[in-house]
Amino acid sequence: MTPPPLIAVAGNPNAGKSALFNALTGARQKVGNYPGVTVERHVGKTILPGGRPVEVVDLPGAYGLDPTSPDEEVTRDVLLGKQAGERLPDALLIVVDASNLDNHLRFTLQLIDLGLPTVVALNMVDLAKRDGLELDAARLQKELGVPVIETVAVRKRGLDPLLAALDELLLSPRLVRAGEGPSHDPLLLQLRARDIAMAAIVSETPVRRLTHRLDGLFLHPVAGPVILAAILFVMFQAVFAWSAPPADALEALVTGLGTWIGGALPDGILRSLIIDGVFAGVGAVIVFLPQILILFLFILLLEGTGYMVRAAFLMDRLMSHAGLSGRAFIPLLSSFACAVPGIMATRTIADPKDRLTTILVAPLMTCSARLPVYTLIIGAFIPARTVGPGIGLQGLVMFALYLAGIIGALLAALVLRRTVVKGGGGAFMMELPKYQMPRLADVALGLWQRAMIFLKRAGGIILTTTVILWALASFPQAGPGQKQSDVSIAGHIADGIHTVVAPIGFNKDISLALLPAMAAREVAVAAIGTVYSLDAEDEGQLQTLEQRMAGRWSLATALAFLAWFVFAPQCISTIAVTRRETNGWKWPLFMVGYLFTLAYIAAGATYWTAVAFGLG
């Protein structure tokens, strides 16, 4: 069976490429990776009006065929048929921002010169009109020599004519333009692009653009940083406040299911595996889905509206003091959700040393996988009282943990830039795109993709580690008067780890949780859940996990555990993505080493300080 024809969507960044791709393929898309690089491959399916199914691939945005980043390299290589894991596209859909013709046409001209059957989507014509720009699509079509269709991807306008044009392209025999081939003289290209843009623009009425007015506010020297701080504050508040009802509902569901299944199963190994292994372990993690989704919702909205780049602009100067650039702000903010997409987002940082530094400090940002750990410990040990109007002590501790991560990252960057990652840097160049209302469906789709990734993790890595841990913690079985966590294999392994971490105040439960938590941080919660669940059967009492912990840990130990998780690189995925992004083991090993050292020092310092204040 021959595969369906492949249509590549290409264009400048901020041309509305992905919105058009989403509008064309709907939810029928897959997110993967190109082999060997961490550039995401978005591919979807759609059916052309003639009934022909086609595959559509959304190429990374680029300014030209002379790449300045790994993303742009993939775009070039796919279009030249040189990218591993992708066939040469059968047709090309170029997306152009109608209000930015002179710039986008340069890349368009390069793309047309490739000789693939091509359609141009003149996108965001509504915004161009808002900016007082009147365009002649027919004239543009004549100048470019390929079909030009006006579209508004976010409103799904112009999709039918676009699909019809693609259908026609694929029906007609393949036309490869004879002639000069790709032109690489930047000056000539620019001139041609400007001439064509000039010809296509019918009239231009100067208006005070919305984006300009908004920038006057968001980039204001005083209001700008204040608004940024407020947005970040609301974002983190929302993560905790909004997530409580759905998280409680999820927890009730998991508990209910566990009780129901537990009641239906005969007492024995299988029941223990399902209840103590699967439900206590994976269930403890699943309840954090709402928090993670809310965090991603904010990040998707900030990116979709165009605000994220403004945040980078505001932060550039401050970050330059730490040897980073404003560009690093976006990957670092994404790392609050998860360091893996954060590290992948560093690909847009052009300077290799800026990029390496950002990768090395990204795991210090408090990722969502730490939330289960933080929330559990804070819930168990920090009293839920207020320390001021509207300020809860628990929230304050959480804020302090986030802050510790940020300060840790900036200090680490500062030191790294002066020692192991010296030299280079000093560049910050990025486009400030127009503000836009993101389309709800696009945001929903992005959230859906994140949720699936999280659930697959919970179902895969977390379930596997939890079940292995359950097995290690269940055998051999405890005799009368013995505690299960003392006699099991896991107990003996924990004894070994305990000798190393006892000086920093860690008890045996923590020692037991640390090893499986290497797979992913949230497994620490699952691990503690499983172990206490097994022990609870001996103790014969029903308590919540938090109550059990509060009875067994000192406050100093709990605080040390929190400090540990601010720094510890306990995440296989992060280590793996760092290896891929830095092409070797040198930097991931360095990262693991320096972060564990910091974690040990921080936990130790916290523990001994707390003990000195009589909290031991």
Next chain:
Amino acid sequence: MNGAKSLDQLGVGVRARIAAIDWAALDDGDASRLRHFGFDEGVAVESLHAGPFGRDPLAIRVGRMTVAIRRAHARAVRVTTEAV
């Protein structure tokens, strides 16, 4: 050239035209990114905003695009405010 200065000296809200770019003062990557953004002789520019800390970076309108660049790079761009 009368009214010629470097882009980083251009006041906020002042329109100008690029007179010359000292490509040699920029490294290859930076130069090609500036080109991608449409920086070129004869192109209209306007300084729109300056960063809140140390008035750096700058938001520059170049053609129809707005881009952020640091002062250090803006220094390589000579602009003229004459006959805009």
